[in-house]
Amino acid sequence: MTKNTKLNSADPGYQYQSGMTRRDSLKLLAALAASTMLPLLAGCEKPAGNAAPAVPATAAKTGEHWPDLKLTPVGNKGYGKDPNLIMPPKSPWPLTMTAAQLTLLAIVADILIPRDGQVPAASEVNVPAVVDEWISAPYERQQQDRPVILAALTWLDDEATMRYQAIFAKLTPAQRLTIIDDIAYNNEQTPQQFKRIANAFSHLRGLVVAAFFATPEGTKDIGYVGNVPIAGDYPGPTPEAYAHLDKVLAELGLSAFAYKA
């Protein structure tokens, strides 16, 4: 359990290690225990490791392919209908992602949300651990998300292997981006062979983004300043906020209809 501090997620050979800022060590221990023993329990017959993809490698642009994951339900119990809300459960259910999956997820999460000056990258605030908790949860929505997220991760390794004969984590940052650029824009121009992965990637991105902004660092980054006690009356909008509204109302021809108490 030595912490690798030299490599960041852009470097080949990087391994994701859950930091200890967001949750305490109990959770990390649970994650490690789960990641060393759970590939079989999770029923993932095709680990997101070094297994060769079923489809043979072609040119840099590959055809459509999709991993055939045989997942069994997580079989965990939820936290029940009367959890302690003051001290939320730290490790509400066993985590199911492998170390390799978490490392891949951390690399992708940091492509999505890289370090930005003083604002940390996604992996630095434990976004992979939150995603792991999410897809390991026994509830309906999360169990619908689980095959989507795991398939997206496995697809990235398959695609990397087809293009570069190495899993995604072993690619150079530039190689990684050639793949991400093909799947990160989900619109009418998305090539047919990438439509399915672009959809799955949109889901993964949404989850990573939510997990990032729900951290203290992310919440500060987005600018949320509430949930602090205010003495006296609610102060209402700032002068800047009122001025902006006045401008908007003027532009839309609504100034004459401005609200008066």
Add this chain to the structure above:
Amino acid sequence: MSNFEAEVLVVGSGAGGAMAAYELTKAGRKVLLLEAGRDYDPKAETPMFKRNGEAPLMGAGNSDKDFGFYDATVDGGWQVPDEPYTSAENSEFLWWRARMLGGRTNHWGRYSLRFSEHDFKGKSRDGLGADWPFEYNDIAPWYDKTEALVGVCGTNTGLDDMPPSPEGVLQPPPLPRIPELFVAAAAKKLGIPTAPMHRAVLTRPLDSRAACFYATPCGHGCSIGAAFQTTTSLIPMAKATGNLQVLTNAMVKSVDVDDKGNVVGLSYIDKKTATEHKLTAKVVILAASACESARLLLNSKSAKHPNGLANSSGQVGKNIMDSTGANFGAMVPALQGRPIYNEDGHTANHLFIPWWGHQAQAKKELKFPRGYHFELGGRFSEPGASIDTSLQGYGKDLKKQVKNKYGAYVHFALRGEMVPNEHCYMDIDPSVKDKWGIPVPRFHWKWSEHELNQVEHGLQTAKAILTEMGATVGELPTPEQAILKGGQIIHEVGTTRMGASPKDSVTNQWGQTWDCPNLFVMDGGVFASNPHKNCTLTIMTLAMRNSAWLAEQLAAGSLMKGAV
């Protein structure tokens, strides 16, 4: 229980039951309050200032905690373990319960709008449903007292839909926020008013309760008592009289009668020991929630009451009404990138859109008979588990999209009045029982054209306002797609409705059952109609008025003379 002889048994500790207990104990009556759920102390148990990121799944809702991890509801939600309910074929109805002291008042939205004379006399106006057996003027003084006791912020607007409170009753409302002010201007251009919402949230201290400090969603509960819930107000106040005893984990099974069919008490299951017990008293008050109280009556069959207790009219379980619900929203480009400030406020509507169509309905210009209001959403809320799959790209550009969208989405939640219909009712499932051996309700449900036409109007109105705001609004869903399920707004009422005649109602105007003079209903079951304005304030107001009347009858010894 030793040395405490209750004169009145109250079933349920939510809005109706706690108010009944408060009013009766204040009048010197000994009350035993039974609650099917566990004891609950908001001072110790409310997750104040907690962040979504500290909760499992970023606080997201799931089948254990339907409204999110921090929602105050204990042992409840759309499903309660070991306590099922069923829906008839082609019906879907959702039944929310909370198994905790204070019931659903621990998490409710606190919207507290008075019904008006217009609301009480719908049938006289359009021939649909039922009138209430009193005038607005009869109940107005009780609204005054309830608002003063509960603590409601808001203003007198002079609008048709909002009867005024006397000077000094309402507390000042918080200032409106930018998205609300924007909606207000766009709506006004279309001739649609906006007004400060009335909410049971203190903006000034009251009794031992503090004023709101504008942090932590009210649905989590409120440890300082600013957001009204019976566990920080009516129940401790009633206990302080020395006349109240509370029995938690007591699941009432039936109301008991003697050989002559007179109500003598009730039977309950102590959930801790799974044993059945009997209690006797002069008076039984049911305030277990509309559907739970109707279930109790229908399950209390005897030789003298073969169709269930207090059911000579056959109306018990009939006439269930929920509020209609539909949600519609859009990204408003003009709000993108606007200056950020603390928009939590009291964490719900500061402004809303009250029903404005009274005159149009009178002139028969609308295709639906009853009104609705809009609750307005959209602000700089705390980040959590809302997953946006429409984002594109990665890196700096991705973050820019997220920040641009933040606080720029405006949302309309329609809440409308439904007309009771013969397809919406509950009966007792002939084969399913809960863990305690109590037969469970079976729900029957179908919206009528009145509700669908109303929702269609609402969708078009929301689109028109959003369009004035410069938003691009796509194709509207059909009303069938947009209308939420029966029960989903959690305003289910009407199952034991009050009326002017024992032929077509279950209770008189005092909530006293026509058939059994010492049996009362004081929850939403007594509603003769379900105006769009959220039921809790009126449940509390009726419970206060009717308990005061009951106390007078007990003092005069005139209760058993029969219903009047």
